[in-house]
Each structure stands twice: as structure tokens, then as C-alpha cells.
Amino acid sequence: GNSVTQMEGPVTLSEEAFLTINCTYTATGYPSLFWYVQYPGEGLQLLLKATKADDKGSNKGFEATYRKETTSFHLEKGSVQVSDSAVYFCALRQSNFGNEKLTFGTGTRLTIIP
Amino acid sequence: GAVVSQHPSRVICKSGTSVKIECRSLDFQATTMFWYRQFPKQSLMLMATSNEGSKATYEQGVEKDKFLINHASLTLSTLTVTSAHPEDSSFYICSADSGGDQETQYFGPGTRLLVL
Numbered sequence: 738g739n740s741v742t743q744m745e746g747p748v749t750l751s752e753e754a755f756l757t758i759n760c761t762y763t764a765t766g767y768p769s770l771f772w773y774v775q776y777p778g779e780g781l782q783l784l785l786k787a788t789k790a791d792d793k794g795s796n797k798g799f800e801a802t803y804r805k806e807t808t809s810f811h812l813e814k815g816s817v818q819v820s821d822s823a824v825y826f827c828a829l830r831q832s833n834f835g836n837e838k839l840t841f842g843t844g845t846r847l848t849i850i851p
Numbered sequence: 852g853a854v855v856s857q858h859p860s861r862v863i864c865k866s867g868t869s870v871k872i873e874c875r876s877l878d879f880q881a882t883t884m885f886w887y888r889q890f891p892k893q894s895l896m897l898m899a900t901s902n903e904g905s906k907a908t909y910e911q912g913v914e915k916d917k918f919l920i921n922h923a924s925l926t927l928s929t930l931t932v933t934s935a936h937p938e939d940s941s942f943y944i945c946s947a948d949s950g951g952d953q954e955t956q957y958f959g960p961g962t963r964l965l966v967l
Binding site for chain 2: 773779781782783786838839841842843844846
């Protein structure tokens with residue numbers, strides 16, 4: 738079956754540091770890949786997505802590239818801010834249709850200190 | 852982006868009572884809604900997939916009679932936790948999909964349930 742593995746947290750960085758959160762997946766075919774962010778006390782928000790190999794999703798300074806050869810979708814940001822403190826979830830969906838269920842990784846808690 | 856609401860945002864109830872949680876898509880019609888459960892510091896666990904006008908599809912290990920799901924309209928799905936017990940205390944999150952060419956599920960803000 739499908740699965741998503743992401744680096745365990747928590748991750749603590751200083752403001753303006755470079756961020757990488759690793760995510761690898763197991764799936765058949767060409768799944769769609771997502772990063773979701775969950776701020777304290779809130780539900781999940783879509784951060785970025787990629788639907789085919791070599792696509793790069795980007796939003797709010799975050800980027801992730803769909804790497805079919807390494808089955809990875811690592812999240813990166815060049816300079817993090819305190820406001821980026823949240824839990825980040827990598828997820829995949831087997832097809833391009835929104836009515837297919839998402840498979841989530843375990844989440845990585847990120848804390849940015851001033 | 853599309854907005855999904857949940858009500859209530861937080862509920863405290865006594866053991867043995869039933870609790871209903873509503874999930875609404877506010878500015879689009881959701882052909883499919885999903886219900887997740889999230890334990891502290893853990894990932895989301897899909898409980899069931901709900902399609903408008905039909906029975907929900909439950910994930911393995913989720914009790915259908917315990918967690919009743921009704922998707923009566925294209926903008927509303929409800930999750931009823933029947934005869935709640937302390938182990939049912941959790942964060943319940945719904946998401947909604949508009950179908951068609953849309954690729955994204957939109958998540959509600961979650962409902963925190965505490966069963967005493």
C-alpha cells in the first residue's frame with residue numbers, strides 16, 4: 738500500500754536558518770504529492786503540491802520538487818521566520834482526483850526561535 | 852481558497868452521551884468529504900470517506916456503529932460519536948473535495964472532543 742515517511746521532529750532552528758524537512762514515499766504509478774501545514778490549534782492548510790515528476794511546488798518561500806527517481810518530496814525554505822513554527826505534514830494521493838483519500842506522514846514539528 | 856467550517860470547535864461531554872460534529876463547505880459543493888482523527892503529536896488517521904447521498908466508506912478498524920456519518924447534502928456532512936467514552940477524546944478534522952477537475956482537499960479547523 739501507499740505510505741509516506743518524513744523526518745521525525747521536533748526540529749528547532751534559529752530565525753533566518755535554512756530549512757529542510759525530508760519526505761519519501763511509496764506508491765504505485767505517479768501519485769500527487771502535498772505538503773500541509775498545521776498551526777497551533779488549527780486545522781491543516783495546503784502549503785504546496787506537485788502532481789507529476791520534476792514539478793516544483795512553491796508557496797510562501799517554501800519549495801518542494803517531485804523526484805520520481807528518489808521517490809522524494811523534500812520541503813525547503815531558505816530563511817525561516819518565527820511565524821513558520823508549525824507542524825508540517827507530507828502527503829500523497831494516488832490519483833489526480835480530489836475525491837481520493839490522502840495518505841499522511843507522521844508530521845514534523847518545527848520551532849523557530851528568534 | 853475554499854472554506855470548510857466545523858461546528859463545534861470544542862466540546863466537552865460526559866461518558867455515555869452522543870456528540871454530533873458538523874462539517875460544512877461554505878463556498879462550494881463537496882461531493883466527497885473525509886473524516887480524520889488526530890491524536891496529540893501524531894498524524895491524521897483517516898476514519899471514513901463520505902459521499903453525498905450514499906453510505907460512508909469506513910477504514911479498517913473504525914467502528915461504523917460508533918462513528919455515524921451522514922452526508923445529506925453537498926455542503927454538509929456530520930459525524931456522530933455515539934456513546935462516547937474517554938478514549939474517544941481526540942481532535943476530529945474533516946476535509947472536503949469539490950470533485951471534477953479540482954485536485955485539492957480543503958480542511959476544516961477541527962473539533963476537539965473531550966469525554967469525561
